[in-house]
Amino acid sequence: MTHQPRPLTDYEKYIRTEELLALQKPPEALVCHDELQFQTVHQVAELWMKLCEHELLAVAVALRDGECARAVRLLARVRQIEGLLGDQLSLLDTMAPRDYMIIRGVLGRGSGQESPGFKRMLQLPSEIWPSFEALLARRGVTLRTIYEAPDAQAELFNVAEGLVDYDQWLQAWRARHLLLVYRIIGTGTPSLKGKPSDLLAEGAKHRFFPPLWEVRDELFAEWTRAHPHGADHGYHG
Numbered sequence: 468m469t470h471q472p473r474p475l476t477d478y479e480k481y482i483r484t485e486e487l488l489a490l491q492k493p494p495e496a497l498v499c500h501d502e503l504q505f506q507t508v509h510q511v512a513e514l515w516m517k518l519c520e521h522e523l524l525a526v527a528v529a530l531r532d533g534e535c536a537r538a539v540r541l542l543a544r545v546r547q548i549e550g551l552l553g554d555q556l557s558l559l560d561t562m563a564p565r566d567y568m569i570i571r572g573v574l575g576r577g578s579g580q581e582s583p584g585f586k587r588m589l590q591l592p593s594e595i596w597p598s599f600e601a602l603l604a605r606r607g608v609t610l611r612t613i614y615e616a617p618d619a620q621a622e623l624f625n626v627a628e629g630l631v632d633y634d635q636w637l638q639a640w641r642a643r644h645l646l647l648v649y650r651i652i653g654t655g656t657p658s659l660k661g662k663p664s665d666l667l668a669e670g671a672k673h674r675f676f677p678p679l680w681e682v683r684d685e686l687f688a689e690w691t692r693a694h695p696h697g698a699d700h701g702y703h704g
């Protein structure tokens with residue numbers, strides 16, 4: 468008698484659990500116990516980054532159409548995703564360096580730098596910024612005017628702060644990832660691409676929307692000069 472497979476439930480059909488759960492190595496193929504965790508965390512990260520791209524493309528469209536409230540809502544979602552991406556790295560803190568070394572043996576020359584999702588997250592800010600700049604021009608305001616009087620331009624201020632969040636949370640991800648790298652392979656070990664992990668620290672300093680940071684410097688310099696003690700000491704003096 469042939470064994471009939473049970474029909475898939477609607478949940479399984481919609482979520483496509485069969486295909487999804489076939490994307491990880493089966494237990495007998497794992498090179499060590501921790502490989503399933505390693506593969507799962509990376510696969511989940513790719514899914515979150517795919518969703519990030521989807522949302523960020525919609526942010527660019529919303530800004531082009533002048534729909535600030537929608538852009539703000541989508542940017543809030545993106546910030547949540549960036550948080551999840553960072554939080555889930557802590558799972559890999561539970562992996563011993565020895566286990567990573569075993570996994571490295573089957574990684575080939577693979578590196579997170581080749582992540583398609585992360586590459587898009589690095590590119591997308593340059594696709595969003597022109598839409599935001601064009602919107603500011605259409606409304607006849609500058610970053611200075613927005614930051615000088617945030618309540619007078621609340622919509623645009625909220626969009627600008629959503630973009631600052633993107634920058635801040637990507638930096639936070641990079642810093643968190645760096646801590647994981649130090650913990651697993653040390654601070655000086657050459658990566659699979661032949662660079663010391665310390666070089667990642669350089670990337671962690673990168674900001675995607677420089678004008679949004681410069682306007683803070685600019686305004687604080689002025690406000691500090693105008694402050695009764697500003698001329699003597701500088702803001703932190």
Ligand code: HEM
Binds near residue numbers: 509579648652659670
């Ligand atoms: C055991 C855990 C991990 C170790 C030891 C590790 C190690 C490294 C190293 C050494 C680099 C430098 C580039 C290179 O490979 O040459 C790197 C880059 C990268 N890794 Fe990881 N990684 C780990 C987990 C993860 C996870 C879970 C993700 C999730 C997406 C990830 C994503 C990335 C990305 C996107 C880069 C490029 C970073 C940048 O340009 O700032 N890594 N990783």
